[in-house]
Amino acid sequence: METVYQVMEALLPFDWMEFDYMKNALLAVLLITPLFGLVGTMVVNNRLSFFSDALGHSALTGIAIGVLLGIDNYLASMLGFALLFALGISMVLDSGASSADTVIGVFSSTGLALGVVLLSASGGFAKYSAYLVGDILTVQPEEILLLFLVLLAVLAVWVLLFNQLLLVSVNADLAASKGVRVKLLEKLFVVIVAVIVTISIKWVGVLIINSLLVLPAAAARNVARSMRGYHGISVLISMLSGVAGLILSYYLGTATGGTIVLLSAAAFFATFALSKLRAR
């Protein structure tokens, strides 16, 4: 880790690089944002942005379960609950009982309300409010390693299964006729989203995690002309707004997560305007 710090100091001789927590935060941003930019493209393609929002809300219940069980690290309880939750949503969706937005809405509000009720049972919900806005500044080296491994795993899945995933999202029937195991792939994608949302929620926060997932991809979709460009631009916007947001928040004294989201939102509106201009 020391060598990484030294390299960073040599490359970025800035005021804010003086502190290890800023280096850690920068590393975490450099790992989280491409992850979100990449997975976000498929979330936007598959119209799952509301679904990932629900997953973020479920993290609150996961934390509450961890608190009740007396687990110090809430990651396990959050991950467990998020996976159950994600597969639960996808099962109810498959049954075709109600429309997708209704089903997800039901799950989303249940997850949030259950978390609030369980956490406030001891009268101290405020203690967990850090999870609502997140805190990237407290990320630790071992957690950065975890993020790095997750990024590698997601990249591997993308390289191996991208064509199939794309085919399913364009036309599930066509994919099935070509021998793609549609249901399995859909479940796999749901699990990936659940894992990355859960792992990064502590630093990004329940309230804004979905914006990070959806905004860069949505912005890229405005201007991209090919699938490759769509992914590239999404990752680029995600990383740029992440790094710029972190640095800006240092100088402005604002919350880091919120600043990053506002920059991605600015990117969305800029690309939106650009695409309208182009269309004329």
Place this chain on the structure above:
Amino acid sequence: MKRILAAAAACLLFCAGSTACAAEPEDEASFRIVTSFYPMYIICLNITEGIDGVSLENMAGQQTGCLHDYQLQSKDRKNLERADAFVINGAGMESFLDDVVASLPSLTVVDASEGLAVVEENPHLWVSVSNCIRQVENVAGGLAAADPAHAAQYRANAEIYVEKLEALREEMHEAIDPLPNRRIVTFHEAFPYFAEEFGLEIAAVVNREPDSQPSARELANTIRLIRETGVTAVFAEPQYPESAANILAEESGATLYFLDPCVTGEDDPDAYLDAMRENKAVLQEALS
């Protein structure tokens, strides 16, 4: 697990308490005192010790901590409806108080901070031993006025407790006054009264608002401040997450210690005394 048990126990106690009240006429005559949160509960535990016909209950529960942003739950309201006296810290700690007073005009509210000098609207008065003594006297006076039948006993108990607190204050002055370093950095604004009493200088307070994480710039400024002023000790509270305090200590080269403002703890009349003795030991180690 502990919390589940505690919640279950609280439920049981609550049910048992309410049925007992309805069934036994003896209990109906008893004087019910409800305290707003832990420091007041400990004070009242000492004042009501060994007095028959007086019951004591802590509204917020032992582990809640400071009542900033506490939301009154319906069980709290029911609890207060049946109370004869509500002992509060005052000075703005109980932000829900106006609501309670408006809806229960007949409830006797005993304000422990009456007549105490409040600095910068900071309600953590009890963290200074001298202020705590004044609070004990205020509470004893208030309870004696509200419940004349037990007035003499309240006053006698308060006197015993005040003596213990005075001995504690003496002991702490002896230990802390000769320490060479006087500058400290604390988290969450619980310690100004404590620092004032023992002549410590708070060089910086991080996290002015409880439960909010400091921003990157705030952290950087505090780290620079610690480096410049040569503060060697950063004090966090056991009740709050220490992640930011850890960062601060690591980057500035200071050592992280814990000071207990006595807002949570065991159901023990000596809890305040014990916590303060613990703080004394921590300060002796940190500032010598």
